[in-house]
Amino acid sequence: MSPILEFDKVTIRFGGLTAVSAVSLAVGPTELAGLIGPNGAGKTTVFNLTTGVYQPTEGRISFAGEPSAGLRPYELTRGGIARTFQNIRLFKSLSVVDNVRAAMQVHRTQGIWNSLWRGGAFLRDEQVVEKQALELLSIFRLDVVRDEMATSLSYGDQRRLEIVRALATKPKLLLLDEPAAGMNPTEKLELARLIREIRDRFQIAVLLVEHDMQLVMDLCERIHVLDHGTKIAEGTPVEVRRNPKVIEAYLGEEHALPE
Amino acid sequence: MKHPGARRWFLVAAVLSLGLGWAQDRLDPYFVDILTRIGINVILAVSLNLINGHTGQFSLGHAGFMGVGAYTAAALTLFAGPKLLPAGAGFWVEQLWFLVALGAAGLVAALAGLLVGAPSLRLKGDYLAIVTLGFGQIIAVIFRNIESLGGALGLNGIPARTNLFWSFAAAALTVYVVTALVNSTYGRGFLATHDDEVAAEAMGMNTTRYKIVAFVTGAFFAGIAGGLSGHFTLTINPKGFDFNKSIEIVVMVIVGGMGRTVGVIIAAVLLTLLPEGLRMLSSASPSLKWIGETRPLLYAILLIALMMLRPQGLFTWKRKKGAVTA
Amino acid sequence: MSEFIQQIINGLSVGAMYALIAIGYTLVYGVLRFINFAHSDVFMVGSFVGFYSGKVLGGTSWAGGLGVMAASMVGCALLGILIERLAYKPLRSRSKLTVLITAIGVSMLLQNVGQLVFGTNPQPFPDTLPATTFQVGGVVVSSKDLVVLGFTLCLLGALEYIVLKTKVGTAMRAVAFNPQAASLMGINIDWIISFTFGLGSALAAAGGFLWAYKFPRIEPFMGVAPGLTAFVAAVLGGIGNITGAALGGLLLGVIETLVKGSRWSTWTEAIAFVLLILILLFKPAGLLGRVQAEKV
Numbered sequence: 001m002s003p004i005l006e007f008d009k010v011t012i013r014f015g016g017l018t019a020v021s022a023v024s025l026a027v028g029p030t031e032l033a034g035l036i037g038p039n040g041a042g043k044t045t046v047f048n049l050t051t052g053v054y055q056p057t058e059g060r061i062s063f064a065g066e067p068s069a070g071l072r073p074y075e076l077t078r079g080g081i082a083r084t085f086q087n088i089r090l091f092k093s094l095s096v097v098d099n100v101r102a103a104m105q106v107h108r109t110q111g112i113w114n115s116l117w118r119g120g121a122f123l124r125d126e127q128v129v130e131k132q133a134l135e136l137l138s139i140f141r142l143d144v145v146r147d148e149m150a151t152s153l154s155y156g157d158q159r160r161l162e163i164v165r166a167l168a169t170k171p172k173l174l175l176l177d178e179p180a181a182g183m184n185p186t187e188k189l190e191l192a193r194l195i196r197e198i199r200d201r202f203q204i205a206v207l208l209v210e211h212d213m214q215l216v217m218d219l220c221e222r223i224h225v226l227d228h229g230t231k232i233a234e235g236t237p238v239e240v241r242r243n244p245k246v247i248e249a250y251l252g253e254e255h256a257l258p259e
Numbered sequence: 260m261k262h263p264g265a266r267r268w269f270l271v272a273a274v275l276s277l278g279l280g281w282a283q284d285r286l287d288p289y290f291v292d293i294l295t296r297i298g299i300n301v302i303l304a305v306s307l308n309l310i311n312g313h314t315g316q317f318s319l320g321h322a323g324f325m326g327v328g329a330y331t332a333a334a335l336t337l338f339a340g341p342k343l344l345p346a347g348a349g350f351w352v353e354q355l356w357f358l359v360a361l362g363a364a365g366l367v368a369a370l371a372g373l374l375v376g377a378p379s380l381r382l383k384g385d386y387l388a389i390v391t392l393g394f395g396q397i398i399a400v401i402f403r404n405i406e407s408l409g410g411a412l413g414l415n416g417i418p419a420r421t422n423l424f425w426s427f428a429a430a431a432l433t434v435y436v437v438t439a440l441v442n443s444t445y446g447r448g449f450l451a452t453h454d455d456e457v458a459a460e461a462m463g464m465n466t467t468r469y470k471i472v473a474f475v476t477g478a479f480f481a482g483i484a485g486g487l488s489g490h491f492t493l494t495i496n497p498k499g500f501d502f503n504k505s506i507e508i509v510v511m512v513i514v515g516g517m518g519r520t521v522g523v524i525i526a527a528v529l530l531t532l533l534p535e536g537l538r539m540l541s542s543a544s545p546s547l548k549w550i551g552e553t554r555p556l557l558y559a560i561l562l563i564a565l566m567m568l569r570p571q572g573l574f575t576w577k578r579k580k581g582a583v584t585a
Numbered sequence: 586m587s588e589f590i591q592q593i594i595n596g597l598s599v600g601a602m603y604a605l606i607a608i609g610y611t612l613v614y615g616v617l618r619f620i621n622f623a624h625s626d627v628f629m630v631g632s633f634v635g636f637y638s639g640k641v642l643g644g645t646s647w648a649g650g651l652g653v654m655a656a657s658m659v660g661c662a663l664l665g666i667l668i669e670r671l672a673y674k675p676l677r678s679r680s681k682l683t684v685l686i687t688a689i690g691v692s693m694l695l696q697n698v699g700q701l702v703f704g705t706n707p708q709p710f711p712d713t714l715p716a717t718t719f720q721v722g723g724v725v726v727s728s729k730d731l732v733v734l735g736f737t738l739c740l741l742g743a744l745e746y747i748v749l750k751t752k753v754g755t756a757m758r759a760v761a762f763n764p765q766a767a768s769l770m771g772i773n774i775d776w777i778i779s780f781t782f783g784l785g786s787a788l789a790a791a792g793g794f795l796w797a798y799k800f801p802r803i804e805p806f807m808g809v810a811p812g813l814t815a816f817v818a819a820v821l822g823g824i825g826n827i828t829g830a831a832l833g834g835l836l837l838g839v840i841e842t843l844v845k846g847s848r849w850s851t852w853t854e855a856i857a858f859v860l861l862i863l864i865l866l867f868k869p870a871g872l873l874g875r876v877q878a879e880k881v
């Protein structure tokens with residue numbers, strides 16, 4: 001099957017700094033893929049390139065077989081890429097349910113006149129959207145806090161809400177940037193189970209950036225390793241774990257590779 | 260219209276405006292004068308709040324759009340009206356033509372808003388503030404250069420068409436439209452854009468479009484307020500729509516609380532009354548005369564103090580849970 | 586032809602003063618990413634300090650004039666630092682909008698306090714520096730224009746030296762490039778920001794003094810129009826870029842002066858604005874600026 005996301009020798013420079021250097025990678029249509037590497041390796045930058053926040057200096061990125069150059073982030077999201085952010089970026093003046101509804105309107109917006117007239121169609125549509133939003137929230141048991149302001153949630157719940165919000169855009173590819181940061185081991189296990197469940201239920205590809213190696217090794221089918229902006233390895237968890245280059249890159253890092 | 264709240268709003272607004280329109284000649288003229296200005300200021304503040312508050316874009320040229328509306332409406336009633344309408348047209352024809360003039364005032368102002376907003380709203384940052392500030396200055400240059408609109412002297416002898424009915428009906432319409440937009444998919448777009456443009460784009464929102472919709476809608480109502488204002492003061496000139504006027508409106512929004520429609524309405528009412536109070540104070544005794552001369556200074560201090568101590572505004576309380584609903 | 590050359594010289598001297606103001610906008614934007622609205626009023630205060638110290642000093646001489654200009658620069662540098670410390674620094678962690686509104690408040694405050702102290706009516710600026718006119722070929726040149734240009738060149742040279750050759754200048758550039766990294770390297774960010782405000786304000790004050798020397802009528806709102814034009818100059822050159830700001834200032838000065846001398850003179854005040862819209866449409870990064878990807 002042809003990949004949903006493909007990087008072909010992608011490079012990006014910020015002034016003198018090459019954050020990502022000639023990286024090639026491919027993610028299959030329903031693959032659970034991992035992207036790892038030490039701090040500053042360029043993982044988040046890969047996400048920003050994928051979502052159109054940055055444009056590559058060199059190389060080509062294609063999504064679902066189409067080149068994505070020049071498309072703005074919202075256009076790519078409409079095309080089926082969704083993401084979470086490493087530093088949580090929820091809409092702080094919206095409630096939990098409205099954060100999700102906001103993301104759902106990618107595919108369902110009311111025109112100005114409908115919004116002003118507030119006829120039957122408008123009210124029905126808002127109800128449908130609300131129902132779908134609550135369904136998604138219930139995956140992470142966030143429906144009980146639907147009317148809280150998003151920023152009043154606990155840190156872990158905010159991370160989960162970011163995933164729900166990303167799912168609400170009905171993606172084909174879901175990018176998760178350190179979703180388990182700040183969670184305890186039980187929460188991490190639960191998160192891993194849910195990520196797998198999401199992939200199975202919605203039949204989407206997931207690309208995961210995560211520093212917790214245990215989680216990545218358990219969850220991912222294929223792992224790409226970055227170091228200093230270049231790709232140093234790719235393979236199954238077992239292959240990557242044994243790769244001497246990877247071990248070297250992590251040497252001195254606090255994250256030991258679990259055997 | 261199926262929404263019960265929306266229907267109720269229109270009913271109350273219709274009764275109130277018609278009632279006030281009827282009472283126009285039966286009330287003390289000074290009182291009518293203040294009420295009319297309250298209506299106009301509510302339009303200005305609530306519409307600017309859509310841009311500065313809900314959507315988080317900072318416009319400093321609201322008075323400029325007001326000026327565009329004022330000149331458009333005045334040109335229609337002063338020049339076009341007498342040519343197009345049959346001589347000796349009655350009261351209702353005049354009123355209807357005024358309605359047309361107000362609509363045109365809003366539309367031309369909205370068009371100006373589109374021309375100014377489209378290039379500057381594509382960019383992040385404070386560009387809009389500067390561009391709208393420039394627009395406010397430049398609009399005066401443009402009117403000064405149009406001889407048929409009176410040049411630097413402006414237009415005089417504008418017919419007195421604005422009354423309590425028009426002022427309050429337009430204010431009610433503004434509040435309704437802004438509230439309805441904010442409580443719809445648009446509102447979530449405005450607020451998301453306000454909170455975090457990067458995240459909003461990542462959730463599939465075309466933030467530029469939301470910014471432009473908010474900006475153009477705001478300009479539309481500023482234009483209507485301008486039309487009302489011109490047919491109330493009966494004379495307009497390029498200086499009346501300068502930076503100071505824009506700042507007056509900005510202060511209303513900030514005092515009321517950015518993004519809080521009710522607070523902003525309260526602020527618009529109070530800040531219409533405040534100068535009257537100051538005027539009375541300063542004319543009460545010669546030793547208090549300085550009060551009347553320091554209004555802009557007061558506004559400056561008010562702005563700085565609010566930003567330091569209470570940036571959320573004076574009339575805000577905790578946002579109701581789930582406030583953005585159908 | 587001679588009239589054209591005259592116009593160009595005149596335009597360059599006006600543009601030089603725009604450049605002096607524009608650099609302040611650009612410097613502050615570089616370190617804080619914010620438009621200091623009160624900058625144009627610091628320019629105004631610059632000519633007012635010149636006005637009062639010129640009266641105290643009396644007389645017309647090179648030494649006296651230079652002293653008056655130095656007084657303006659020192660006074661405004663202190664004012665700029667004071668504004669930053671009192672009004673902007675406490676808000677540094679708040680939203681950009683909060684700081685922007687505060688800056689507008691400070692701008693109005695300066696204008697209105699100026700009005701209380703000085704009154705609304707324009708007053709003549711004392712002749713602190715000598716001035717003559719002379720002819721070269723058919724061209725009538727005012728020595729004022731040459732003085733303005735000469736002084737500006739000296740100031741720009743000094744600025745270039747400070748920014749490129751001194752320790753503070755290097756620190757300034759580091760803070761503009763990456764504040765976190767700069768503070769990790771032991772740079773005192775607060776101090777550098779203060780210095781930047783002081784430097785920008787001193788240049789604006791020099792601009793204010795020269796402006797009053799060339800157009801010797803001053804009033805509390807005199808900063809608004811040149812301030813706006815100078816801001817456009819900064820954007821035209823590429824905001825954050827010092828050379829760009831200087832270039833943009835000169836360019837705008839010449840364009841405005843040429844329009845003023847043409848039959849479209851009544852539209853002069855609209856030029857800067859129209860240019861601003863055009864830049865935003867076609868080259869938002871400005872002539873010398875580079876598009877910078879905001880870190881996400």
Ligand SMILES: Nc1ncnc2c1ncn2[C@@H]1O[C@H](COP(=O)(O)OP(=O)(O)OP(=O)(O)O)[C@@H](O)[C@H]1O
Nearest residue numbers: 014019038039040041042043044045046878879880
């Ligand atoms: N917009 C930008 N401008 C300048 N440098 C940038 C920008 N974005 C990223 N970088 C740099 O690119 C490098 C890679 O950053 P990136 O955030 O992708 O790393 P990462 O692998 O996600 O690290 P972490 O594990 O800490 O999240 C870093 O040195 C970073 O400072």
Ligand SMILES: [Mg+2]
Nearest residue numbers: 043044045086
């Ligand atoms: Mg990262």
